[in-house]
Amino acid sequence: MIRLHVLNFSLVKDALGKKNIIITMNNGVTVKQLLEKVRAMNKQKLDGLPIRVAVNQLYVNENYTLRNEDQVALIPPVSGG
Amino acid sequence: MIEISITKEMIPVQQSDETQTNNGSELQFYGRVRGIEDNQIIIAIDYEYYPGMAENELQKLGEKTIDKFAISKLSCIHRVGKIPVGETSLRIIIWSKHRRAGLDAMEWFISQMKKDVPIWKNAILKDSSKISSKCQC
16 A cells, blocks of 8 residues: 655645545556545545646646655646746 | 746846846846736735645746747746735846747747646625636636
């Protein structure tokens, strides 16, 4: 099993009600599988919301394999400026 | 040359840099908090950001911009936290030999920033409730 430090921002944080969560998953899990799990936590509010993922502060794609103790940021559409 | 920073302090107006004698163009852009967001009157915007990654993404974007356009120097300061209506949230200055490269670089930099840099707006209404702002890319 691996332990992931998940950081939620903006609309994702609002939907899940928490800034930081720890999620435990099987070895070899991908970003896509993590997103499926997170969306299942609050399907209604996250439904249709595009979420990009950064691992240890770098954007990755859905096929990226997560490792134990990774810091995983769930990034909804940004709106700086 | 690139200067990038994220601050919680007020962003000052920058005097034109007259030492840039090899650059015929200096563009200054100030983004300010509007009093209306999503057709509602607001009193401030609370900017949320991802510390570390936001700075890194801005730096990478600055480097890409310098590579892509014929500009000499780019400076960008983004303010975060609660910013009252009318105050500056973003200041970008671009120096270049000719204006066209600077204008194109400015537009591109801002457009890309609104796609990749992890910063989010939450508008604060008069009753202190918040609404997450939609990207106006």
